[in-house]
Amino acid sequence: MLTGVLAGVGAGxxxxxxxxxPRMVSGFSAVDLASGRFVAYGAVAVLVGVTARRPLPNASQALSAIGLSLLGFTGYYLLLVLAIRDAGTEVPTLIIGTIPIxxxxxxxxxxxxxxxxxxxxxxxxxxxxxxALSPRGAAGGAHGEHYVRGLLFAAASLASWTAFALLNSAWLKRHxxxxxxxxxxxxxxxxxxxAILLWLVAGSDASQLRAQPDLGLFAVLALATGxxxxxLATILWNVASRRLSASLCGQLIVSETLFALAYSFAWDGRWPTPAQAAAVVLFTLGILAAIHAHR
Structure with missing residues (x-):
């Protein structure tokens, strides 16, 4: 159990x-950043598979990988991008934040x-x-004519990643x-x-990307996050999913929020507000409570 918990927290x-x-570069859309990260993920997978001479999936395994990659990676992120486009960042972020629950x-x-x-x-x-109530917790709300559609996209992205977490855990335990x-x-x-298809459909034009002054940093970040x-995060999450119940894995997803906040505070060079600090404490206590319940 300890190995699974540590792997889940490491993934977070x-x-x-x-x-x-994304805050380290400017001029790139969310789709560009996601596509760059996921293309790099695919390139690393190819490199590791070839150099380590790892086996390729059979037809059934390949279909499962395609379906789960849509649920947990490209499909999920595209739905989230569409949600933010139509409804702003605040409400979709809060909706996605309920995934652990x-x-x-x-x-x-x-x-x-x-x-x-x-x-x-x-x-x-x-x-x-x-x-959600913190003054600096979220921004960029929108209530335009497509607001309701944005909420539907956010709900769909929530359902997509939730299904990925449950189905991926079940698949690993069956195999x-x-x-x-x-x-x-x-x-x-x-x-x-x-990701290549996602970029072709919704990404920036290649000439626009080449003209960006931060293209080199963008490539480095894409490789690092990929x-x-x-x-690596997927490997760690697979370890956690195989060793732990889906409900405990769900609670460990909160560690992603905790580390994202820590990195953001470090990048901004500031301490969290009292409300944000209290939220961090509650998140941490929630993880500890879930681990205790599953012992």
Missing amino acids: ALWGLVFVA WVMLLGKPGHLRWGALVPGIVLTAAGLALM PEVRVTDWANWLGLATGAG AGSAW
């Missing part, structure tokens, strides 16, 4: 980098009492509420013969291909 630490990386509720193992999950769920929900690194590579191959926040 790497995922948290994705929230601060939904995964905990839907992934509860049969032997665990519902009451055991209540402390972790209440603490996490309270932390989310404090972050113990597949190494977690191989599964991460297969997801990377599917995600890389999907290798770290996608490939």
Whole structure:
């Protein structure tokens, strides 16, 4: 269990980098940043697969990897981008922030009492509420003619990643013969291909990208987040998903928020507001409560 918890927290630490990386460059759209990261993920998967001579998936495994890559990577992120476009950042961010709660509720193992999950769920929900009410917690709200459509996109992105977390955990438990690194590579191959399609559909024109003064830094960040926040993070998440119940994994997703806040505060060179500090404490207590409930 300890190995699984540490792997889940490690994945959260790497995922948290994705929230601060876009702030290091300007002139690139969210789709450009996501596509660059996911194409790099695919490239790392190809490199590792070739150099280590790892096996390719069979037809059934390939279909599973394609489906789950859409749910957890390119499809999820495209829905989120569309949600932010139509409804601003504040409400979609809050909706996505409830993913740990939904995964905990839907992934509860049969032997665990519902009451055991209540402390972790209440603490996490309270932390989310404090972050939402914090003056610097979110910005960029929008209430235009497409606001309702944006909320629907946000709900769809929430459902997409929640389904990924549950189905990915179930798939790994059904296929113990597949190494977690191989599964991460297969997801990377599917995600890389999907990212190319995502960029072709919604990304910036190639000439616009070449004209950006921060193109070199963009490439470095894409490689760093592709290798770290996608490939390595997926391996760690696979370890956690195989060793832990889906409900405990759901609570560990909160670590992504904790590390994203820490990186953001460090980048801004400031301390959190009292409300944000209280939210961090609640998130941490929620994780500890969930670990205690699953022991």
